[in-house]
Amino acid sequence: MEALTAHLSELGHGLVTTVELTVVTTVGAMLLGIVVATLRIAPVPLLRAIGTAYVEVFQNLPLLALLVLFVFALPTIGITFPLFTSAAIVIAVYEGAYLAEAIRAGINTVGVGQAEAARAIGLTFGQSLRHVILPQGLRAVIQPIGNICIALLMNTSLAAAVGVVELTQAANTVNLVEAQPIAVFTGAGLAYMLLALIIGQVTGLLERRLAIVR
Amino acid sequence: MAPETTGANRPMVSVRGLNKWFGPLHVLKDIDLTVAAGEVVVVVGPSGSGKSTLCRCLNRLETAGEGSIEIDGEPLPSEGRALARLRADVGMVFQSFNLFGHKTVLDNITLGPTRVRRIPRPEARQQAMALLERVGIADKADHHPAQLSGGQQQRAAIARALAMQPKVLLFDEPTSALDPEMVNEVLDVMVSLAAEGMTMIVVTHEMGFARRAADRVVFMDDGRIVESGAPDDFFAAPRTERARDFLSKILQH
Numbered sequence: 001m002e003a004l005t006a007h008l009s010e011l012g013h014g015l016v017t018t019v020e021l022t023v024v025t026t027v028g029a030m031l032l033g034i035v036v037a038t039l040r041i042a043p044v045p046l047l048r049a050i051g052t053a054y055v056e057v058f059q060n061l062p063l064l065a066l067l068v069l070f071v072f073a074l075p076t077i078g079i080t081f082p083l084f085t086s087a088a089i090v091i092a093v094y095e096g097a098y099l100a101e102a103i104r105a106g107i108n109t110v111g112v113g114q115a116e117a118a119r120a121i122g123l124t125f126g127q128s129l130r131h132v133i134l135p136q137g138l139r140a141v142i143q144p145i146g147n148i149c150i151a152l153l154m155n156t157s158l159a160a161a162v163g164v165v166e167l168t169q170a171a172n173t174v175n176l177v178e179a180q181p182i183a184v185f186t187g188a189g190l191a192y193m194l195l196a197l198i199i200g201q202v203t204g205l206l207e208r209r210l211a212i213v214r
Numbered sequence: 215m216a217p218e219t220t221g222a223n224r225p226m227v228s229v230r231g232l233n234k235w236f237g238p239l240h241v242l243k244d245i246d247l248t249v250a251a252g253e254v255v256v257v258v259g260p261s262g263s264g265k266s267t268l269c270r271c272l273n274r275l276e277t278a279g280e281g282s283i284e285i286d287g288e289p290l291p292s293e294g295r296a297l298a299r300l301r302a303d304v305g306m307v308f309q310s311f312n313l314f315g316h317k318t319v320l321d322n323i324t325l326g327p328t329r330v331r332r333i334p335r336p337e338a339r340q341q342a343m344a345l346l347e348r349v350g351i352a353d354k355a356d357h358h359p360a361q362l363s364g365g366q367q368q369r370a371a372i373a374r375a376l377a378m379q380p381k382v383l384l385f386d387e388p389t390s391a392l393d394p395e396m397v398n399e400v401l402d403v404m405v406s407l408a409a410e411g412m413t414m415i416v417v418t419h420e421m422g423f424a425r426r427a428a429d430r431v432v433f434m435d436d437g438r439i440v441e442s443g444a445p446d447d448f449f450a451a452p453r454t455e456r457a458r459d460f461l462s463k464i465l466q467h
Contacts, residue, residue: 117371120306123325212316213358
């Protein structure tokens with residue numbers, strides 16, 4: 001226990017970085033997910049192909065490999081970002097592929113008639129999507145989106161591998177000093193669990209609040 | 215069949231040589247149809263005769279294979295914003311209502327006016343309330359569609375179409391999904407619209423409505439317009455064997 005209390009400041013910083021990384025990445029991944037899901041249902045074949053290619057590429061590569069590639073390979077061709085930014089971009093791009101598939105599943109639950117009615121009153125494709133299809137499609141998949149957000153939270157720990165000092169990396173550093181792995185990583189694990197529970201609660205709340213009367 | 219024109223009224227909908235295929239299936243064959251402004255045309259025929267497809271071609275929910283369609287003298291645009299603009303002028307009422315499930319009845323009606331017509335929200339709400347009053351469900355304005363009966367939903371859907379102040383209204387079997395006791399409340403609204411001079415194309419099995427409100431009945435079979443005439447003539451003395459056969463089947467009971 002003392003191993004933890006003696007290093008509250010380092011661990012606290014790690015936790016804050018984890019939360020920041022999770023929030024920034026979730027927002028980015030949601031935006032990407034909506035864009036890619038939209039591409040996948042676009043009336044233009046080329047756009048659909050781009051959406052499909054995106055999902056196939058980023059769902060089928062390990063996140064750690066993507067992180068390493070981005071952080072260590074891009075600088076060799078002269079592109080460098082701060083570590084936190086790099087990690088945020090890569091995780092958002094990666095999780096965006098999963099969110100896109102969840103969102104597309106949601107869109108598919110919205111009946112064809114809804115899109116037809118939207119077009120029939122003169123809404124453009126974009127307007128139909130924004131005012132009719134997405135609001136209903138997203139509501140249908142709040143729970144799976146919440147699950148992906150929890151997975152995203154866990155995946156932020158991989159940022160440790162490329163040098164971002166988030167919670168896992170902070171715990172690792174503390175353990176190197178204290179050599180008390182059980183106490184240190186149990187503490188870190190409980191913090192992750194707490195964050196995941198919060199995401200779960202928010203998901204449940206949103207689901208109840210936004211439920212469509214049927 | 216020769217194109218028809220009715221009186222001095224300008225044509226509102228004009229279909230020439232329309233053909234449509236679903237894969238190998240030839241569902242619309244050489245359709246010519248002119249509907250004058252203010253005219254009410256009821257399209258009847260056995261299921262699979264292509265009447266719904268014809269209706270859906272008129273605002274391009276289905277794309278025509280061949281032929282031309284003009285609405286108020288303008289050819290139907292193929293895609294994009296021009297098509298969206300045209301659809302705003304062509305109201306459509308669906309068999310399954312298709313009200314937006316996540317919006318209240320009032321928001322269903324104001325969506326088009328505020329987003330397409332750019333009418334300020336307070337004004338759009340006012341107009342929507344007037345329309346709901348007119349179709350008799352003003353008290354349901356803040357309900358969600360699922361909280362309404364089928365007949366109420368369809369009346370809300372009619373109000374939604376009317377809110378765009380369309381030049382023509384298309385009805386695709388508007389009462390077919392309704393319980394029998396709710397059919398009349400919807401038909402009454404349609405009859406009053408017809409009486410007020412709305413241009414209407416109505417695909418329906420409600421022969422009573424055709425008799426009461428139609429200027430003309432168009433009978434379709436196997437993708438063709440087989441017969442077209444005033445409702446009294448059509449029901450009393452159908453000219454073709456197929457129309458006689460159809461009428462004998464539906465008017466028996």
